[in-house]
Amino acid sequence: MNMDDEQPPRGPRDWVPDLGDVGRMQPPSWMTPKFMRNGAFGLLALFALTNLSFQIKPEEVGLVLRFGRMVRTTEPGLHFKLPFVEDVLRVPVQRQLKEEFGFRTASAGIQTRFSADDYSGESVMLTGDLNVAVVEWVVQYRVTDPYNYLFKLRGLTETFRSMSQAVMREVVGDRTVTEVLTVGRQEIATTSELLLQEMVNQYEMGIVIEQIVLQDVTPPDPVKPSWDEVNQAQQQRDRLINEALAEYNKVVPRARGEAEQTVLQAEGYALQRVNAAEGDATRFKAVYEAYRRAPEVTRRRLYLETMQRVLPELGAKIFMDKGMGSVIPLLPIEGIKSLLGPTAAGGGGGR
16 A cells, blocks of 8 residues: 555645746736836836925925025925925924023913923023022024025024023123012013024024013022012012102192292282382372372362271261250251161260
8 A cells, every 4th residue: 555645635735836847837917027117117106296296384485405405495385396306495484483491391272381301501590799590581583584594504403592591691690680580681681682683693593583581580499488588578668668758749749839839928928018019109109299289189189088988987977067056956866866876876976
């Protein structure tokens, strides 16, 4: 009995081709050279088509580089370029960019989260009176010249950050710690913005500084309690000074007004007295001239004017002739007495 006949039949996986049949086997259709060549051309054409056009966003401009050299600038919209030859670099010229110093924003939103890493090396500064302040700030800028921004300076971001730190340390170093922590913050931001813009223009970085914001200015943590006590004492001092000034402004102007009123009244009284005296003197001179020209007439006129002025103040009077012994036969005395009143009751006669 043949031993080969007793073995079970082999499956497809157990089939081993004869070496003589290997040369006569045909490769699959997708492994033919023509198919692979056509596939390569197709992939190359697809890649070229996908790299033929590019889109520039509204806040950007595009710089087209041909073999690494800029050849043109494109505005927002759809544009075309030479595939495999030209590349596009996009620069946000309408977007406000920023660099943070002394802190980093982890995520912005309604509740902004900041990074927990330590950036004290950027924020700890020495003031002009040899004190230490922790200054955290933000530089907001915008790209104005894309070409200079990309190609004029190598390592622009690192250089820009170093320049900003140098300027801020220079400005803070020229002021006392009280100015830095209280009233001088706006001046520090404005001065730093001007100095930093001058350096940016000198280096031709192609950006404009729009704003420098002092995010937080505080004393170092070990001296914060003492600094808070000093601030409370200063606030109390300022409050007392303001109250004193308010009282001063209330009392002193009123006293000055009363003094001016008294002076004006005195001046008015003096002017009135002088004018009255001058009028009396002028009137006396006029009367004297009239008396000198007609003494008798003037004397009688003065007498009559005086009587006219004096008699109405004396009340009712009865004038009788010297030869009359009594007024009873002539007048009803009782009726006259009632008319005269108590003034004439005890007066009796006249002349």
